[in-house]
Amino acid sequence: MSNAAPGTPAPPPSPWDRRRRPRAQAAPARLPLSRERVVEAAFTVLDDQGLDGLSMRRVAAELGVTVSALYAHVSSKDDLLELMYTRLFDGFELPEPDPKRWREQLRDFAHAGRRRLLSHRDMARISMAHVPFTAELLPHVEGLLAIFRAAGLPDHIAAEAGDLISTYIDGFVLEEGMWQDRAAREDGEEASLARPDWHEMADRMRDYFASLPAEDFPNLRALSGLMVSGSSDTRFDTGLEIILRGLASYLPDTAPGDDAR
Known part of the structure; x- marks a missing residue:
């Protein structure tokens, strides 16, 4: 509890009470880029975007690097696709x-x-x-x-x-x-x-085949229960x-x- 009169400015901190400045935390070390990491990132993009959405730019974004950095490990998108296929x-x-x-x-x-x-x-x-x-x-x-x-x-x-x-x-x-x-x-x-839900789609297809005119589509009607079973x-x-x-x-x-x- 302070005995200073109201309005009295607070004294500067004592040199002996100075607190040390907190040490800056070092940024986590980034994993080095490798061919294996590029392929893994490509699989992540493929599963999310499909083949039409797979691009070198999106793979680079997934890894947090520039596109040019990828070319130290893969020569082209076709090279990357071949590596992905081989990995399987x-x-x-x-x-x-x-x-x-x-x-x-x-x-x-x-x-x-x-x-x-x-x-x-x-x-x-x-x-x-x-x-x-x-x-x-x-x-x-x-x-x-x-x-x-x-x-x-x-x-x-x-x-x-x-x-x-x-x-x-x-x-x-x-x-x-x-x-x-x-x-x-x-x-x-x-x-x-x-x-x-294959069963739901199969039911719709069976119902459609079964509804076809028998005189025009006798085989489709006869096999309707088997073609999509x-x-x-x-x-x-x-x-x-x-x-x-x-x-x-x-x-x-x-x-x-x-x-x-």
Whole structure:
């Protein structure tokens, strides 16, 4: 409690009571830019904006750097897309060919491929634009051809089968992504990775086919309950099985113990 008369100015602070100026806190150290960080940032932008919204400028903004800083690690947007596609194969290895389990091995390959493409938005579009003939991906192509040839497929079929299966995977996932974006737009929301309500859309399609004039569209009406039935997983497996049975038809004869369904 002060005894100074009212209105008396306060004395200056004593030199012995001077408080030290607070030490300025150092700014957190910025992580050095690297190719890995650029690719991770590109995936973030891709999932948020889609392939049409992916640009070097947006990747740079995500990292808080200038666009020119990116070019020390990637040469172009196409180079970046190739790095993103290659990254999906990290940790993936094909098994040693087993002639008795070749169809099971190809099913596993196809399921893994679909999971890779579904892990990020629009990856099917990126996949379709990039051939896997890089140093990192050629071993996967070699391993897939080994499974075909070990199964006994003729060489001219083995040479085409890998592209056939890969195109099926790309096309199926591309369609899934288009339905996802369409469902999101219809809901008035931004497109996202959330899966659409397939059952609701399938019900609408079934009702439409069933309402067609029977005299003009007897087959659409007859198959209306089957054409859009099942989940995406079921539809993918059915299409894959059609391909595998077609490949099996080129074998000289079915080997004992083959895992044919």
